Each structure stands twice: as C-alpha cells, then as structure tokens.
Amino acid sequence: MIAPGLIIAAARSGSGKTTLALGLMRALTRRGMRVSAVKCGPDYIDPAFHAAATGRQSLNLDSWAMDAGLIAGLAGGAARDADIVVGEGAMGLFDGAPGGAAGVGASADIAALLGWPVLLIHDVSGQAQTAAAVLRGLATHDARVKIAGVVMNRVGSERHRRLVSEGAAALDLTVFGALPRNESVALPERHLGLVQAGETADLDARLDALADFIEAHVDVDAVAASARSSEGAFPTGGSQNIFKPPAHRIAIARDDAFSFFYPHLAQAWRAAGAELFFFAPLADEPPPEHCDLCWLPGGYPELHAGRLAQAGRFLSGLRQFATTRPVHGECGGYMVLGRGLVDAAGAAHAMAGLLDLETSFAKRKLHLGYRRARLAADHSLGAAGRLLRGHEFHYATILRETGEPFALARDAYSDNDAPAGLRQGRVSGSFFHLIG
Structure with a gap:
C-alpha cells in the first residue's frame, strides 16, 4: 500500500x-x-x-x-x-x-x-x-x-x-x-x-x-x-545508493555536539552493505578501533568547546585513528579537526590539531546556501573531480585555513569554483554538508 x-x-x-x-x-x-x-x-x-x-x-x-x-x-x-x-x-x-x-x-x-x-x-x-x-x-x-x-x-x-x-x-x-x-x-x-x-x-x-x-x-x-x-x-527501484559507502565499517560521532547527519545517507550506506557505529565525543568516547573510517558530522561544537577540549580519550583516539585510517569532518566536525575554536565568549579552546584550521564564534557571520563541490583529489567519497551536491549553513569565522583543499566548490549563483575545506594526509573536512 x-x-x-x-x-x-x-x-x-x-x-x-x-x-x-x-x-x-x-x-x-x-x-x-x-x-x-x-x-x-x-x-x-x-x-x-x-x-x-x-x-x-x-x-x-x-x-x-x-x-x-x-x-x-x-x-x-x-x-x-x-x-x-x-x-x-x-x-x-x-x-x-x-x-x-x-x-x-x-x-x-x-x-x-x-x-x-x-x-x-x-x-x-x-x-x-x-x-x-x-x-x-x-x-x-x-x-x-x-x-x-x-x-x-x-x-x-x-x-x-x-x-x-x-x-x-x-x-x-x-x-x-x-x-x-x-x-x-x-x-x-x-x-x-x-x-x-x-x-x-x-x-x-x-x-x-x-x-x-x-x-x-x-x-x-x-x-x-x-x-x-x-x-x-514511486518506482519500485528508486535511486537509493547516492554514493558507494566511503568505507565498510564507519564510525560516526553522535551526541549534542555532532548531530547533523542525514538519515538518508545512513539508509543508503547501509543498503549498500556498510555498517555504522556511533560514538559520543562528549562522553569522551574515541572512535571505535575496529572501524575503517571516522566521520565527524556537523552540530554545535561551539556550545561544547570546553568539554571537547577536555575530552582526552576522544582527542587522542581520534589522532591515533587518523594515523592509519581516513577521518572526515563536516562543518562542526571540520572545526573540531582544526587547531583551535574560539567560542562566543571569546575563549579559545584547543581542538584535535589534525588540520591547519582555526575558527571563531566571537565574531559571527552567516554562511548559507546550496553548494556544488568537486573533489580536489581522490577521496573515500569518490575519485578526483566527482560532483557532490549539498549545502553550507554556519556562523563561524575562519581565522586560519592553510593547506590543500578538500574540494572546489561554488554556490548556486556562481560559475566560479573556489577552494573549500582542507585535506592533509588521511584527514579532510569542510563546511560543506553532503546531501546527494
């Protein structure tokens, strides 16, 4: 029915x-x-x-x-x-x-x-x-x-x-x-x-x-x-597999600081055979060791920056994970992969230090809209040049962002691509949220 x-x-x-x-x-x-x-x-x-x-x-x-x-x-x-x-x-x-x-x-x-x-x-x-x-x-x-x-x-x-x-x-x-x-x-x-x-x-x-x-x-x-x-x-076989899953066993952060993960992605990855394992950084949980890739979704790390900075098992586990397996961060997850995050009160908090990135909420500016992004190099999400569609929605100000880009992106009203995010070794991230 x-x-x-x-x-x-x-x-x-x-x-x-x-x-x-x-x-x-x-x-x-x-x-x-x-x-x-x-x-x-x-x-x-x-x-x-x-x-x-x-x-x-x-x-x-x-x-x-x-x-x-x-x-x-x-x-x-x-x-x-x-x-x-x-x-x-x-x-x-x-x-x-x-x-x-x-x-x-x-x-x-x-x-x-x-x-x-x-x-x-x-x-x-x-x-x-x-x-x-x-x-x-x-x-x-x-x-x-x-x-x-x-x-x-x-x-x-x-x-x-x-x-x-x-x-x-x-x-x-x-x-x-x-x-x-x-x-x-x-x-x-x-x-x-x-x-x-x-x-x-x-x-x-x-x-x-x-x-x-x-x-x-x-x-x-x-x-x-x-x-x-x-x-x-409603055709019987709708296009469910948006992407080949980025790994077979995927560790995904999920708590009040990392909650922005689209259910249709989880649905598509599972349908293609991937296993998803959720962990809670705010509870100082590291990414599960048996996983092949770690995904840090967006959310509200700016509201929990102090707790994240003190989550030693999470941060050390994330750094150790990144020595042998891919780690990717979207928006808030991207900020946590950086060197530091300044909260709305102006207090600076050390983050994972896996990317040369510093962000701030002391001076907020809205970034909002659809984004078309092409992978700048081969990645767990696909080969270099693969088109990703998604959006950006955040108030963070970038204080420092140095390194090779994760993707080349443009908004819906532009014909020009610009570097977006960072990649360093097995670690990557950007403010881009993947939809389809």
Missing part, C-alpha cells in the same frame, strides 16, 4: 509551518495512525522533531541536491508501511535556487514530483481581505501544484477570522481552520534554528500541547482526508 501524502507550506518563513506540521503529526499519531514525515530542503533539526512527534524516522527530500529518482525512492519508502505522509516545507512555497538536479529546491517541486497536494498555512497578522490576494497568487502560480486548502494563522479575533476566511472561500479554497495568536506553544530557538529535539525540555508534553492546539482549531479529519497518493511517482 502507498500511503497518501500532503505538504505543509506557506508564503514565507515564520508563517507557522512547524507549528502546524508537528501538531498535525502528533494529533494523527495519537489517533493510532502510522504517520511518516518528510522535510523539504536541507534541514537537520526539524526532522528530529518529526521523529519525536510520530515515533518514526523522518527523511529530507531536496530537489536541488537530489535527482528525481532518489526523491521518488525515498518518498516511496516513507509512504510504504504508513497510513499518511506529512511533509513540512521550507521557506516560501516556491523559493529555491537555480541549477538543481530535479528542480530549484522548492517545496513546490516536491509536491509536483510526487503528486501530493499542498496545505497552506498563512500568517494573516496585519491582513484582512488582502490575505485572499496572496492566497490567490500561491494557488495559481504553478499549475503543477494542487492546493488542498488553507489554515489561517495568528488570527486576532472572530471578526478577523471571518474576514480572511470569507476571502479564501471566494477563491474556492477550503479553510481547514484558524489558529489564534498563541506564543505559549512556540518551541525554543537559537542561532541555527530550533533548539535540538534531544535538548528540548519536556518535549513530549510540548508536542502534546501542540496537538491539542491544532485539534482545537483545525479540522484534522478533513486535512487527513485531503492527502492524495500518486503511486506512479
């Missing part, structure tokens, strides 16, 4: 997509439904909340970094052994970047590729009849995208609700509900988005409160009934 799906999207960021998505996922799960979740675009944090809300792993679908076969394969896997798939969009419905593998990276691409309708959530604060004009544009901008209906958000009064709902009804848009202003259901945030699911206090109670809020103001049954299945979009 292929479960029906829908995607929650909006005109812009900050409209309430996560509130509606998590509340809906939890409400349907509490009813005994098997709810699969997906996140459109590059994001590590939201899928962890999806998993907490549904009890099932959430996956990312990204039309800029993934080809159509991979998207269909991943979505098909999510839709099997489920009753419904709820997707959470990113930014605005049509926002993206040029040069993608299967689209521009917009939530609209995923909806069109998979035949899933879009449930709009629209922030009507500061609007009345004008809300209908915005909704008309969203509903008619792309004929490939079918709009299931709309939930109004941040409604100020009964009169306000009536004005915006009447405008939507005149467009033949189903209004599934209206959410009043309620800051008490907001989840805590920090510089890369929400505080991670595993660090959020009373998470189950917060998710239940979100579900209660959505149940009270949205016709959840009607929303679920609006989901649609497009079995033709």
Whole structure:
C-alpha cells in the first residue's frame, strides 16, 4: 500500500509551518495512525522533531541536491508501511535556487514530483481581505501544484477570522481552520534554528500541547482526508545508493555536539552493505578501533568547546585513528579537526590539531546556501573531480585555513569554483554538508 501524502507550506518563513506540521503529526499519531514525515530542503533539526512527534524516522527530500529518482525512492519508502505522509516545507512555497538536479529546491517541486497536494498555512497578522490576494497568487502560480486548502494563522479575533476566511472561500479554497495568536506553544530557538529535539525540555508534553492546539482549531479529519497518493511517482527501484559507502565499517560521532547527519545517507550506506557505529565525543568516547573510517558530522561544537577540549580519550583516539585510517569532518566536525575554536565568549579552546584550521564564534557571520563541490583529489567519497551536491549553513569565522583543499566548490549563483575545506594526509573536512 502507498500511503497518501500532503505538504505543509506557506508564503514565507515564520508563517507557522512547524507549528502546524508537528501538531498535525502528533494529533494523527495519537489517533493510532502510522504517520511518516518528510522535510523539504536541507534541514537537520526539524526532522528530529518529526521523529519525536510520530515515533518514526523522518527523511529530507531536496530537489536541488537530489535527482528525481532518489526523491521518488525515498518518498516511496516513507509512504510504504504508513497510513499518511506529512511533509513540512521550507521557506516560501516556491523559493529555491537555480541549477538543481530535479528542480530549484522548492517545496513546490516536491509536491509536483510526487503528486501530493499542498496545505497552506498563512500568517494573516496585519491582513484582512488582502490575505485572499496572496492566497490567490500561491494557488495559481504553478499549475503543477494542487492546493488542498488553507489554515489561517495568528488570527486576532472572530471578526478577523471571518474576514480572511470569507476571502479564501471566494477563491474556492477550503479553510481547514484558524489558529489564534498563541506564543505559549512556540518551541525554543537559537542561532541555527530550533533548539535540538534531544535538548528540548519536556518535549513530549510540548508536542502534546501542540496537538491539542491544532485539534482545537483545525479540522484534522478533513486535512487527513485531503492527502492524495500518486503511486506512479514511486518506482519500485528508486535511486537509493547516492554514493558507494566511503568505507565498510564507519564510525560516526553522535551526541549534542555532532548531530547533523542525514538519515538518508545512513539508509543508503547501509543498503549498500556498510555498517555504522556511533560514538559520543562528549562522553569522551574515541572512535571505535575496529572501524575503517571516522566521520565527524556537523552540530554545535561551539556550545561544547570546553568539554571537547577536555575530552582526552576522544582527542587522542581520534589522532591515533587518523594515523592509519581516513577521518572526515563536516562543518562542526571540520572545526573540531582544526587547531583551535574560539567560542562566543571569546575563549579559545584547543581542538584535535589534525588540520591547519582555526575558527571563531566571537565574531559571527552567516554562511548559507546550496553548494556544488568537486573533489580536489581522490577521496573515500569518490575519485578526483566527482560532483557532490549539498549545502553550507554556519556562523563561524575562519581565522586560519592553510593547506590543500578538500574540494572546489561554488554556490548556486556562481560559475566560479573556489577552494573549500582542507585535506592533509588521511584527514579532510569542510563546511560543506553532503546531501546527494
């Protein structure tokens, strides 16, 4: 059976997509439904909340970094052994970047590729009849995208609700509900988005409160009934193997400092025969000795730099591992491979010293966007020149970065490659996050 799906999207960021998505996922799960979740675009944090809300792993679908076969394969896997798939969009419905593998990276691409309708959530604060004009544009901008209906958000009064709902009804848009202003259901945030699911206090109670809020103001049954299945979009043999696994036995750091590792990579590597072994640097665990490669994902090492600097077994084990086997770091993992990291308070902390790199959070600058990278030399991820697609998202400032590059990379708006990251012996890393 292929479960029906829908995607929650909006005109812009900050409209309430996560509130509606998590509340809906939890409400349907509490009813005994098997709810699969997906996140459109590059994001590590939201899928962890999806998993907490549904009890099932959430996956990312990204039309800029993934080809159509991979998207269909991943979505098909999510839709099997489920009753419904709820997707959470990113930014605005049509926002993206040029040069993608299967689209521009917009939530609209995923909806069109998979035949899933879009449930709009629209922030009507500061609007009345004008809300209908915005909704008309969203509903008619792309004929490939079918709009299931709309939930109004941040409604100020009964009169306000009536004005915006009447405008939507005149467009033949189903209004599934209206959410009043309620800051008490907001989840805590920090510089890369929400505080991670595993660090959020009373998470189950917060998710239940979100579900209660959505149940009270949205016709959840009607929303679920609006989901649609497009079995033709899910070929039996989707493109699951993004890459040959970089090794047979892979040690992967995983704790509050190293949590940004895409589930679809783990899924693809395991499907190709690799074994994954997780260890916790914050618990002063070294990479498992029997592994062939160590992978340090991104995360929040800047928040735990002092503890990492004091994790002697982890650091010495990592250095010893690197003498005979490859070590690769992404973003936060890359910073830990360097000589030092300056935290937001200006305190300097010694790191592994395996790359000639020093980074700082004392002066933060946002680096954000899709990246196309070609390996500068033969690597565990492939031969020199192999194209990698992914993204960059961090606030670190580079104080020193000296050596041979890991890759030659460009953003979605550039035609020029520039050195990215470092490699030295068996050790490599960059701020680039691999997606597809």
